[in-house]
Amino acid sequence: MKDEEKQQSATREEKGAGNALRKWTRKGWFWPAVYLSACAVLLGAYFLIQSPAGTDQAEENGSFGDEQEWNNESGEGEDSVPTAGEGETLQMPVMDEESVDIIGYYYDHDAAAEEQQDALVYYNNMYYQNKGIDIAANDGESFEVTAAATGExxxxxxxxxxxxxxxxxxxxxxxxxxxxxxxxxxxEGDTVTQGSVIGSAGRNVYNSDAGVHAHFEVRMNGEPLNPSDVFHQKVKDIKQPEESEDNKEADTQEETSQEDESSLDEFPIIGGDDEEESDTEEDADNSDASNEEDTNEDNEEE
Structure with missing residues (x-):
């Protein structure tokens, strides 16, 4: 008997709850309230994902991988090319230094006369000072030429x-x-890293006597440097050498000589001592002629 009463009581409670729910759903504001509540839950979840903790989790899951790669490709956050290789040391532009020889040397104004002769290039019936070095393989064959440092x-x-x-x-x-x-x-416009291949050694008309070789120069602010002096130096530490006293004196003498020549051109001396001697001889001749005339006149009077 008691069990039946309990079942009847539970049934009445369920019916009451169902009737109450139906009453709530019939009200005009019920469903809009449910919709707004759902939107609030979704917005809360969105902001939670965008928080720093959510960002870390997204990175762990790899969802940021594509965006990070794109940012790197665009160059954001990276050093520009002119500063990218500052810490590098300038290398000989070959894969293996042991497999090549330097067959043409930089023309050094302070070097001995014999060394300067070896640093001349004969082209078109004239000799030219070598502004770099010439590199050839030990076996005389072509070889890969590489970038001496990172750059553009x-x-x-x-x-x-x-x-x-x-x-x-x-x-x-x-x-x-x-x-x-x-x-x-x-x-042109490519960015190259140190050691990347830029071409292969060949021949040229300018230095045909060198055969298969690669010519290499280093310039700083447009002025040539001796590559052999700056190899294995950090790019940021390379400096232009100070001009020697001999070179300064030679330049001064050359400028003085040019000034003297220009002054002579402006004020030329015509005739010189020859003209003075000619004038003296002419005066002497005139004097002798005058004396002869006087002697003749005296003889006639006598």
Whole structure:
């Protein structure tokens, strides 16, 4: 009996709850309230995901991978090319230094006369001072030429006399130049890393006696440097050498000589001592003639 009463009581409670729910759902504001509540829950979840904790979790799951890669490709947060290779040491532009020899040397004004002769290039019936070094393989074959340091390719072209030419701009106003290349592996505007291949050694018209070789130059602010003096130095530490006293004295003497020549040109001496001697001889002749005339007149009077 008691069980039946309990069941009847539970049934009445369920019916009452159902009737109450139906009453609530019939009210006009009920469903909008449910909708707004759902929106609030969704917004709360969204802001929770965007919080620092949510960002860390998203990174762990890899959802930021594509965006990070795109940002890196755009260059945001990276050093520019001129400063990227500051800490690098300038390397010889070859894969293996042991497999090559330097066959042409930089013309050094302070070097001995014999060394200066070895640093001359004969072209078109004239001798030219070598502004860099010439590198050839031990076996005389072609070899891969590499970037001496990280930088931006500012020139990549074919020259009828020099062969293929590549210029790379580095940090510290340093530019390395490569010519006598058989081919090109880079284009103007490319960013190259140290040791990347830019071409292969070949022949050129300018220094045909060198055979298969690569010509390499280093310039700072447009002035040539001896590559052998700056190899294995940090790019940021490379400096222009101070001009020697002998070179300064030679430049001073040359300027003085040019000034003297110009002054002579402005005030030329015509005739010189010869003209003075000619005038003296002419006066003497006139004097002798006058004396002869006087003697003749005296004889006639007698």
């Amino acid at each position: 390719v500012v020139k990549a072209e074919k020259d009828d006399v020099l062969g293929h030419v590549v210029d790379i701009k580095h940090a510290n106003d340093i530019v390395t130049s490569y010519n006598s290349l058989e081919d090109l592996q880079v284009e």
